[in-house]
Amino acid sequence: MLKVVIVDDDKIVREGLREFVDWKGMGFEAVQTLSSAEDALHFLESNEADVVLTDIVMDEKNGIDLVRESAKQNEQLKFVLLSGHGEFNYAKEAFKLGVFDYLTKPVQFDELQETFEKLRDVVTKEKMNMINHKLYRNARISQLLNQLVSNHYDLTHSKLDEMSLLFGGKSFTVIRLYITNLHSISLSKEEIEASLQKMISAHPYCYLFNNRLSELAIFASSDSKDRIIQKLSGHLEELERNSGAAVSAGIGKSYDSLEKIAQSYREAGEAITYRYYLEDEKFIDYEAMEKQKMNIYMPEEAKEKIIAFLNHGEFTDLQEYVRGMIEENARINSEDRSIFYDISMELLRLVREFLESRSHIDSITGEMEREFMYTVLKKQTAGEVMEYLESFIKKLHQSLQRSQNDSSHAIIHHVKKYIHDHFGDELSLQRLAEVVYVHPAYLSALFKDKTGENILHYISKVRMERAKILLKDLSLRIYDVSSLVGYESSKHFSKVFKLFTGMTPKEYRNSLS
Secondary structure, eight states: EEEEEOOOOOOHHHEEEEEESSSSGTTTTEEESSHHHHHHHHHHHHHHSSEEEEEEOOOSSSSHHHHHHHHOTTOOOOEEEOOOTTHHHHHHHHHHHHHOEEEEEEHHHHHHHHHHHHHHHHHHHHHHHHOOOOOOHHHHOOOHHHHTTTTOOOOOOOHHHHHHHHHHTTTTEEEEEEEEEEEGGSSSSHHHHHHHHHHHHTTTEEEEEEEEEEEEEEEEEEHHHHHHHHHHHHHHHHHHHHOOOOEEEEEEEOSSOGGGGGHHHHHHHHHHHGGTOOTTSSHOHHHHHOOTTTTSSOOHHHHHHHHHHHTTTTHHHHHHHHHHHHHHHHHHOTTTTTTHHHHHHHHHHHHHHHHHTTTTTSOHHHHHHHHHHHHHHHHHHHHHHHHHHHHHHHHHHOOOTTHHHHHHHHHHHHHHHHHSSTTTSSOEEEEEEEETTHHHHHHHHHHHHHHHHHHHHHHHHHHHHHHHTTTTTTTTTTHHHHHHOOOOHHHHHHHHHHHSSSSSSHHHHHOOO
């Protein structure tokens, strides 16, 4: 729905326009009624609007003043003026300023409807053009997709409208690309992203977005899915030949509702984890895997406990917990050795993810993984498996102790990189701690100790530097800039911006000219 603001110093007129006009039927929402141009300017500085329906003659500042001053902060804002029969000189001046139309009082509802239906088409087309604006488009798509795959994102009707324009309203799937050796190859993640972006951009309604530290993700329309996978297969093979980059791809199921995107994303992530069991497969399709009923035996509760032990450095407790799992399953299924193998493989997967989050990428190489699997397969009893796993956990603990200082610096490096890559997303201390698998309090203290700076202050600083760049683009409204750098409230954004620069966003933009 497009947003309209009604401005008139006559309360009966403005409330009548809000209550008795079928705004919804024309594709609009009357978001605010205001009694003066000054109030309107204040409202528009920190709130989103598409159209202002305003009286011309008002006390102090008039409708012409409102048009002139609003244009300085939002060139896309459209105006429809209300004028009495003796006010045509004002209307003439307003047209020079680019107002869309004027209506005479008393307002005829059929004329108003005709004007706003035309206006709806014009604004919708301009919005589409704005979406296609490269800078805005790429940043906004990445932001929206990262928000969509988050479990905490509230999918409002206005966001659904915007996404329908971007994503074509078709069925889709999510593909996640995991770079298994990112820190030991010649190419940077940004270079890999750029090469993939060029390939993806040739397909309609397909977008690449930067989702995690060692990952990239693709939102693909179902129509393009098979073509994307075919092209991607050749591209990844070439990438591996030229740079040594080893990339595994997990493919989520296809859905026809944007509200299911997080589900497809999770499925793609789960599919990737099976790369340990399907060494020769570059592309692992969740749907095909589901049909084959590939179920690795380890309850979610057990996985969560193992992750918690790893995060808190409780390796003795981890050994005891894994021993308990093996012994319990040995009592229940003493003849089925495959269960011990499954538990071992899942432990390896969880340890690998933990190490990657701490930047110990080279701690477990592909050769070591194969040796681990081969050794476990040779074990004949639960006791032999447990003895080997205890030795594995002990060596893991010793390795982490030796590299603890390097790990701290790596955590800070990854947190900073994540902030720079995701400045437009929700960035809380809790979220950043989840990214690097540490406790929020530990991350906060570590960041302060290593950088001398509060982590939340650092987030704001990165966002304000990006905002200064975006404010140079006059096609972006201040509200748009606010949203692109991660602020739901443009009023709060303006307050933070002034704290960092000494100027409001509007003053900063004016200073550039």
